[in-house]
Amino acid sequence: MTLPEAIDAQPVRISRRLAQIPLLVALAFVVVGVVVLCAVLAPWIAPYDPSLQRLDVGVSPPSSDFIFGTDSLGRDILSRTINGASTALVGPMVIAAGAFAVATVFGLLAGYLGGWVDTLIMRWVDFMFGLPSTLIVIVVVGVIGGGYWVAVAVLLITFVPSDTRIVRSAVLEVRPRPYIDAARSLGISKRRILFVHILPNILPIIVAYVAIDFAFALVNLAGLSFLGLGIEPGTADWGRMLSENRNLLFGGNPHGTLVPAAAMILTAISMNLIGDWLFEKFIG
């Protein structure tokens, strides 16, 4: 290929690859990309220090100095929203990935071994489903009172049961396939079959559900911060901002609530769309 041909060919290839992604999903990836950039580059791109109090400014509506205005302590809403991206990403990522790491072990064992192991694990899963888990999370996190990571850890535990069900049913689908039989008759160890033959085949389903779980974890974690639990007061966090600035809705600066709320919903919708899309792509 000559150089001019290569230059010509490239945009075509890229646009063809992009065309395979529906517009809505492409937008979702853009949103998530922007949120990740905000989380990583917050110190450089936020116009102000997120906890800088300007009591001389106080509550103010959007202006040329503060694009989305300020809260009752004179802190810049835009800077706080940009800085809030990191707690909105890290915790949910740990919850979604951590819960699936545990659930994958449980689900593989229950689905492949069957018998009493399966009964034991699934009885536990059913039991956890019967508990009003959101309520228990609120009460336990509130009473222990240990900050952001305690909230993350308690939420992680409540995500394991449903993830275990998903992994188990995926394993049950793969188990009767001929290549698993072949591997077994070759005398390959159970552990190797589980992690080398079965796991790679159910990984796409897990990846799709991690994205969907991420959205749920984001919303749940933000809910705890909204109730004043988990994250320390004063932190630039979307859920915290909603409760801190709730009364500014009635006058002063509604953007103090609306901007972080929009950021949260956009991120959650995007992760749900990406998850649904991955699911259909891999399975549908």
Added chain:
Amino acid sequence: MGNGLVRLILIRLAQAVPLLVAVSLIVFALTYLAPGDPVRTLLGAKPATPEAIAALRERYNLDDPFIEQYLKWLWQVLQADLGRSISGNRRVINIIAERLSISVFLAAMSALIVLGAGIGLGAWAALRRGRWIDRLIVTSGILGISSPPFVTGLFLLYLFGVILGWFPTFGAGDNFLDRLWHLTLPAIALAFSVMAIVMKITRAAMIEVMAKDYVTFARARGLSARRVLLQYVLRNALIPVITASGLVIVSLVAGSIYVEVTFALPGLGTLTVDAVSKRDIPLIQGTTLVFALFVVVANLLTDILYTFVDPRIRFEGVRS
């Protein structure tokens, strides 16, 4: 038939017992989960006089082994004695009774919206499958699943309460109509995310049922479209919706806590959150038990309702 139903109800009751025991154990253990000495936790801001400490040790049997403490506490709970709140020193059961009506009203109103709009929109989408209205409903379902009730609530509060001024932004109303008016926005906020689940399940079930042979046969027999839809399609499509009602109930109860805080409604949810922020352990234990009891009983009732709607279960006997 009656015999099978009684057996089924007994088995469901037996299954609810370990759940209630677990919840009560967690609730009881809260005293010990709180950082620091349980006596200090239970004293709250009261002065730690030797008499007060001795009275607490006596009331909560703190000198007994853990299991014995739990059993004695459980016995008191079973006699509807939930103790006294730390802040205010009032009987927990009286505080809960005052707050209960708003929460029940809110939950009932949301449940009606969830069932009406959720099933209606899901069925509509299924009937217009692939058209723009279907796509609109499915996409709004993703929006519903992604927006937690407190975020939806804040947007509704701002749009309809502050900007348009159609609905009140404070209080819970005095008489029935006033309360209906005050709780409209909260109920919609609470229903919005839960509705998405019902919508999705109804749509999927309708599409599946409409492809069944008995529906084709009913059409071929010349039955009216209305009769086919109501008696054949909808009736069978609703079975998975009833199966999911446990999830719906749990989501409504959990969501009501957030919605009450969002709209500053003096219900059981705000009571719980206030109690948690004050570390008022007896009050937290009381409200948590009420919520949990409601969830378990509601699940039990839907299981029983399920057997009436789907007679196959009744005749097959008990499928775990």
